[in-house]
Amino acid sequence: MTAELNDRKEQILRSVVINYIKTAEPVGSRTISRSHPGGLSSATIRNEMADLEEMGYLAQPHTSAGRIPSQRGYRYYVDDLMDLNELSEDVEEKISTSLSAGKMREIEQIIMNSTRVLSSATNQTSLIMGPQFKKSAFHQLRILPLDEKRGLVVLITDTGFIKNKVIDFQHQLSQTELQQIVSYLNQKLYGLTIDQVTTSLINELKRDLFRRLEILEQAFILLEESLKEEKQIRVFLGGTTNILNQPEFKDVDKIRRMLNLFEQEPLLFKILEDTSSEDNIVVRIGSENEFEDIKECTLITGTYRIHDKTLGTVGVLGPTRMDYGKVISVMRRLVDQLNQSLSSS
Amino acid sequence: MTAELNDRKEQILRSVVINYIKTAEPVGSRTISRSHPGGLSSATIRNEMADLEEMGYLAQPHTSAGRIPSQRGYRYYVDDLMDLNELSEDVEEKISTSLSAGKMREIEQIIMNSTRVLSSATNQTSLIMGPQFKKSAFHQLRILPLDEKRGLVVLITDTGFIKNKVIDFQHQLSQTELQQIVSYLNQKLYGLTIDQVTTSLINELKRDLFRRLEILEQAFILLEESLKEEKQIRVFLGGTTNILNQPEFKDVDKIRRMLNLFEQEPLLFKILEDTSSEDNIVVRIGSENEFEDIKECTLITGTYRIHDKTLGTVGVLGPTRMDYGKVISVMRRLVDQLNQSLSSS
DNA sequence: TTTAGCACTCTATAGTTTGGAGTGCTAAAG
DNA sequence: CTTTAGCACTCCAAACTATAGAGTGCTAAA
Numbered sequence: 001m002t003a004e005l006n007d008r009k010e011q012i013l014r015s016v017v018i019n020y021i022k023t024a025e026p027v028g029s030r031t032i033s034r035s036h037p038g039g040l041s042s043a044t045i046r047n048e049m050a051d052l053e054e055m056g057y058l059a060q061p062h063t064s065a066g067r068i069p070s071q072r073g074y075r076y077y078v079d080d081l082m083d084l085n086e087l088s089e090d091v092e093e094k095i096s097t098s099l100s101a102g103k104m105r106e107i108e109q110i111i112m113n114s115t116r117v118l119s120s121a122t123n124q125t126s127l128i129m130g131p132q133f134k135k136s137a138f139h140q141l142r143i144l145p146l147d148e149k150r151g152l153v154v155l156i157t158d159t160g161f162i163k164n165k166v167i168d169f170q171h172q173l174s175q176t177e178l179q180q181i182v183s184y185l186n187q188k189l190y191g192l193t194i195d196q197v198t199t200s201l202i203n204e205l206k207r208d209l210f211r212r213l214e215i216l217e218q219a220f221i222l223l224e225e226s227l228k229e230e231k232q233i234r235v236f237l238g239g240t241t242n243i244l245n246q247p248e249f250k251d252v253d254k255i256r257r258m259l260n261l262f263e264q265e266p267l268l269f270k271i272l273e274d275t276s277s278e279d280n281i282v283v284r285i286g287s288e289n290e291f292e293d294i295k296e297c298t299l300i301t302g303t304y305r306i307h308d309k310t311l312g313t314v315g316v317l318g319p320t321r322m323d324y325g326k327v328i329s330v331m332r333r334l335v336d337q338l339n340q341s342l343s344s345s
Numbered sequence: 346m347t348a349e350l351n352d353r354k355e356q357i358l359r360s361v362v363i364n365y366i367k368t369a370e371p372v373g374s375r376t377i378s379r380s381h382p383g384g385l386s387s388a389t390i391r392n393e394m395a396d397l398e399e400m401g402y403l404a405q406p407h408t409s410a411g412r413i414p415s416q417r418g419y420r421y422y423v424d425d426l427m428d429l430n431e432l433s434e435d436v437e438e439k440i441s442t443s444l445s446a447g448k449m450r451e452i453e454q455i456i457m458n459s460t461r462v463l464s465s466a467t468n469q470t471s472l473i474m475g476p477q478f479k480k481s482a483f484h485q486l487r488i489l490p491l492d493e494k495r496g497l498v499v500l501i502t503d504t505g506f507i508k509n510k511v512i513d514f515q516h517q518l519s520q521t522e523l524q525q526i527v528s529y530l531n532q533k534l535y536g537l538t539i540d541q542v543t544t545s546l547i548n549e550l551k552r553d554l555f556r557r558l559e560i561l562e563q564a565f566i567l568l569e570e571s572l573k574e575e576k577q578i579r580v581f582l583g584g585t586t587n588i589l590n591q592p593e594f595k596d597v598d599k600i601r602r603m604l605n606l607f608e609q610e611p612l613l614f615k616i617l618e619d620t621s622s623e624d625n626i627v628v629r630i631g632s633e634n635e636f637e638d639i640k641e642c643t644l645i646t647g648t649y650r651i652h653d654k655t656l657g658t659v660g661v662l663g664p665t666r667m668d669y670g671k672v673i674s675v676m677r678r679l680v681d682q683l684n685q686s687l688s689s690s
Numbered sequence: 691t692t693t694a695g696c697a698c699t700c701t702a703t704a705g706t707t708t709g710g711a712g713t714g715c716t717a718a719a720g
Numbered sequence: 721c722t723t724t725a726g727c728a729c730t731c732c733a734a735a736c737t738a739t740a741g742a743g744t745g746c747t748a749a750a
Contacts, residue, residue: 026712028711030712040723040724042712042724043725044724046712046713047714061732063729064713064729064731066713144489144499154489154497244597244600244604245601250597252595256586259589259604263585373742373744374743375742385692385693386692388694389691405743408699409700409743410701
């Protein structure tokens with residue numbers, strides 16, 4: 001994985017990547033020669049660049065244009081050459097103030113703020129997968145009767161998640177019946193994660209069916225209704241218009257495809273879910289991405305946790321020509337802050 | 346307002362508008378002459394068109410191009426010439442099935458579905474202002490203790506709105522203390538609309554302060570916290586990418602400005618709020634819009650209500666060249682359905 | 691009042707020219 | 721053996737030029 005290239009080639013590759021990231025223009029040998037004063041002549045650089053191209057790290061849009069990094073070039077850069085940026089005070093402040101646990105209790109609020117901060121700090125589109133509700137554990141279930149026919153189910157998880165849903169009662173229920181249902185459910189479900197509930201519940205149901213029929217029938221409906229909705233996890237987006245500033249998206253058709261993708265939440269979810277959560281930060285360059293629609297993009301993801309349990313994924317999506325150092329350092333900091341903010345609530 | 350134009354001119358204006366809406370190309374005299382078989386020659390039409398241009402109903406992108414409707418032309422068309430379309434079965438079905446009150450209790454669900462239906466039926470961007478929470482009346486307030494330090498405030502309005510928020514208790518509260526607070530608040534607030542609450546609450550607070558100090562202090566915080574968030578009303582968007590299909594948005598810069606607008610919820614809110622809710626459906630063509638950013642667009646809005654109380658606004662935003670008849674008839678139908686669905690819950 | 695006819699205008703499209711940036715190769719210099 | 725100067729070559733992008741076609745306005749005849 002390391003150092004297939006000699007020092008000089010590495011320097012040149014690095015120069016090409018950095019330059020291209022900055023200018024979005026193919027980088028010529030003279031540009032590099034000049035930026036290393038007292039260095040090598042353009043002719044020498046040219047030779048090296050030709051080598052790098054043959055080895056697959058650089059590419060030429062056409063003869064007589066400069067070189068641009070290939071996907072492999074970016075990969076080498078990210079793995080071996082990249083420096084992480086210091087965060088600017090500006091960004092540092094935005095992250096720490098707008099995400100501090102202080103004011104906001106709701107997880108959703110925090111997440112939405114995160115998308116905003118992340119996209120504005122990176123000038124890319126940010127996507128954040130909301131907390132994986134179904135990975136959370138049951139903590140408490142309450143039912144508030146609203147009137148004779150309706151009630152409000154409130155579901156609380158160990159991760160501080162709160163969901164509520166209005167449900168209809170099939171038959172009229174007395175206060176004590178409700179009480180019974182609720183405490184029965186709480187007893188059975190306490191500590192289970194949400195995705196364990198559906199299957200285990202059915203088993204419980206079957207076993208206890210003949211004893212508690214009428215009561216459980218109701219309860220089952222309540223639960224099912226309130227859980228159904230939670231299967232889909234929300235993906236929050238920020239800075240979708242940032243792609244319009246990127247010259248690689250000057251084509252209206254590309255824009256359309258990209259924005260279309262952004263509107264399809266389930267797809268976004270799959271894209272984010274797909275990253276192995278082993279490493280903290282994962283960089284997927286170009287065709288390393290599984291999904292056709294983003295094969296010309298780079299996706300950088302990180303995961304955030306609460307009490308060491310992975311809650312969701314944070315991502316930045318942009319063209320392969322992206323400021324890797326900056327994005328990665330911003331994301332590191334953001335994930336840290338998220339972990340901290342969420343744990344303290 | 347009516348019939349400043351003779352029959353023939355009206356026919357021609359109508360033809361130009363309809364043609365231009367369909368093709369997005371300037372309409373020439375021959376096109377019209379041909380589409381009225383046995384009608385007038387192109388020369389005659391030309392004369393009339395010249396008149397219409399002088400009167401301000403038509404415009405020419407340049408000499409030797411056909412005519413396109415001016416803003417005034419569209420206005421005349423909408424006021425006097427337009428036919429409403431029958432809804433296609435397809436659309437009719439989408440509206441009635443996906444918005445029926447049956448499955449969905451949550452207002453938000455219904456609204457989000459509405460944006461989807463509206464944008465797909467009109468091929469434009471749809472925006473719907475969520476229910477005006479602060480115009481709803483207090484119905485019930487509950488507080489569920491979560492643990493010693495925290496509780497869940499649940500607020501229910503007469504319009505079936507349910508909002509909850511986790512709050513911290515400053516001091517530890519006993520069950521009975523909580524009970525007291527809640528019933529006191531419910532008693533005082535019942536029937537008030539939410540935007541009445543803040544001011545009247547302060548007065549109440551002051552008056553009762555010396556008697557119920559500790560209790561009310563808590564309660565006030567609870568309320569304030571839970572109300573603060575509700576000031577901002579959500580605007581839901583659908584089909585934002587539809588503008589990319591419109592030839593008037595082939596310019597990336599225009600797209601950027603438009604999409605940028607879509608990301609600024611407060612602005613969208615202002616735009617929607619601004620429509621006088623007297624008439625059911627309001628059409629704002631081009632510069633009739635107050636807001637700079639949409640002066641090249643047409644905004645068509647309608648309001649939906651529950652029990653005769655205006656809840657929110659539904660809008661369709663697109664280029665002035667838009668199928669007015671279709672949009673208006675779809676919106677009529679949608680608003681009807683919304684009123685019905687919301688009232689029945 | 692309507693229409694045929696014609697000269698005129700303007701745009702969009704395709705084709706042409708040209709300058710410049712960058713390359714690869716060769717041969718000389720270190 | 722490595723580096724570099726020099727030069728011919730390639731290719732694109734931008735500017736310019738031609739051309740066809742759609743549409744107009746006006747005039748004079750029906």
